[in-house]
Amino acid sequence: MSTPKNSFAFGMIASALAATLALGAGVAMAADGPLRGNVRVVIGSSSTGGDTYQNSSIVVDKLAEKLGVRMKVDAVGVSAAYRALDRDPRGNTLMIFHDQSYLGNLYGVEGYEDPFENYIIGPTIAINPGNAYLVPKDSPYQTLDDIIEAVGNGTTVRVAIQPGGVSEIGYTALKNAIRIEHPGKEDNLVAVNTGSQADKNQLLFDDQADLINGSVQANEQYTRLPEDDQKAMRFVWLTARNDTIQQAPESGLGETDRETLLQYVEPNVSVTMGDEDFTFDKEFFFLYNKDMDPAIVEQIDATLEEIYAEGEIQEEQKKSFFIPDFMPSDEALAHLKEKASRYEDIIDSLKK
């Protein structure tokens, strides 16, 4: 009988597993503020390759170090993140997400409650200035203006987006601009609803879309391919504010420098909202359980203030092509509410 051997094997497996998990944990120092114990930071994206995870990791690492609390980012996705946050008013579960939280609600997507009503809005931490629109390199449209003109003249232009949020807002704004400049023609701009960046790219390769939503980070290399490559693309529009891109490192991203990127933002590319140009900065911020101790809100605000005052985190964020953007909770709330109401107007103006 070899049962002892087997329990030995089980023991081995268990201890190896424990060792692995412990390896990742590290030793936490004793914390003395209201935030203590283990803190789980859930994010509204289930991807560990995306900007939310990357951004959250940078901030949470610094925060954990400064607070002496053990913190971990968990890429659980929107609905799971909200559920985790709802369950925990103690402050051991925090959430980081971006404009999708209120845009999803404005677009009426199931599972998106009004974040301003249901959660405490925490501080903003950074902007991803990379939200972009691209055409194939051999596209007949040289600029976004060409597209607006073409649609105004009755040509159908298909735009690949992921519906219900950040990916759609630029499309909505473009449609709104066409409605203003060429009333009645906006229906010639057609959304092709799809999912991941891979799917959007694929639609462009297959000639099933004329314009796609993408990002500087995910698509920059495609813009450097020779024109005869089926995969080659060209930026026509970055939705970020001119000021935001101005803060990016001069070298830009990959081989595309800041100067080049600035060609694709306002005022060089104009998507009108009537009295001003539409812009969209994708901003990341904390969300807390409605009943969380206000002392924790203050503690995180104060700690982040310190971290940002030291200046190191900005370098790290810029290295990853994020624009540092710290606003304490109350300021962040006012700012995001104002932002949301601006986009609500555009979304509403297209509802018939």
Add this chain to the structure above:
Amino acid sequence: MDILASLDFSFFLLAALGTLVGIIFGAIPGMTATMAVAVCLPLTYALGLEHGLALLLGLYVGGISGGMVPAVLLNIPGTPSSITTTFDGYPMAQKGEGERALKVCIVASLVGGLISAAVLFLFAPMLADFSIKFSYVEKFLIILLALTVIASLSSNMLVGVFSGVIGIWLSLIGTYSLSDGGNGKTRLMFDFLEPYLVDGFALLPVLIGIFGISTILLEAEKGVKGGLSGQSLKVGKEGHFSLGMFKGRLTNLVRSSFIGTFVGMLPGVGGSAASVLAYTQEKNLAKDSSQMGKGAPQGLIASESANNALTGGALIPLLSLGIPGDSTTAVLIGAFTLQGIQVGPLFIPENSATWYVMMVALVFANFVMFFLMFFAIKHIAKVVLVPKYILYPIIVMMCVVGAYAINYGIMFDVWTLLIFGVVGYLVQKIGLEVAPLIIGFILGGSAEVYFVKSLESFGTYSIFFTKSPIAMVLWGLIAASVIFAIVMEYKKRAQHRLEAAQ
């Protein structure tokens, strides 16, 4: 010189450690390669890119391979891609050939892993260009081809197809997710279930429930006799593994490795489709496939070489398009973004040092996997000697823990596990077939997405036939697969009649 500087002792140590931990993750039902990579991802921050990648690639290779252990010994697929390993592995283990089955799996895994690594190294950019020729339509057809295995896998074709359809129906419960371009509305459920079923039933708890828990329930029904879980281990020449077992199976081995690599490189088709497809092809093309599903090594070879070949395959679009080929590489991409490195069509030419280092890690991890498992398997295989009344409670406990952990602490996943354990038990009691049902469940979701997206994009059903030469070839394969299954069914019936007449 850059490359040599990265390849220090700690590099290889990390790759080996990653492989070991990966195998453990893969072997525990409910824990997957994806999870192993996700758990260790933050570590790569401190390790730096090259060393971090060594660890993660080790975890990836180990995690995919580890799934074979519970698949063979306990009839529980440790990872979704080892599902077809259970078909022949478990019957072999029941005959006392667990060790032999596992060794076949290990050799097949090694070959699959190495072939795919070679393909990755030699043809990555070229194949990436080929992979983008597969649009929604072709991807749907690939999945349809994999689904045809249902016909040849069932012992009674009508019942099998019916079970498969039930599986597909189960997979559609939930939402057509916005992140797939759907409408995000819940369907096929009562209102009160919405909070739980928004994302549908999670794949792994369903798999483990239907295979693992239901097997244990069936055993429990027989009552505890204090016996051993396996009959007895075969000793002597008969039960032993030798490389001679691969004689006449080289075509299968190589074909399955290529199928695995190929499916891996198609983003969105999913890992489990690779082993299912390889298994189907072996079933259709082998001279004698009558023993498949009853404990034939050829089934193991097809399944395991294909699922390990996934690793190299899934890295092809990751490194030459910036698009992950499966769920694990989707997590792996985080190692690059955490370091501020963008993967895309110019990644390989611009980061050749990293590229070579990754290849070294990948090949090394495959060898480490081979040696670790080949020599440890003798002991691991003895798990079937543990009395059932000790073994089964431990398995149930591990399954529950795994199901709870799979989505980071969702209690409903544990209920899913138990519900599908009972479902799996009942399904077998009323004579439905489990394997077709589960294959329908695994592939149903993506079949829907690609089917609907094809229609949305092209607006006509005829596009499925006329889209491209690739689509036509795929239809040819689908037709061949279905016809083959029908012919086999007739032969089987004729034989039965003959036997009955005698």
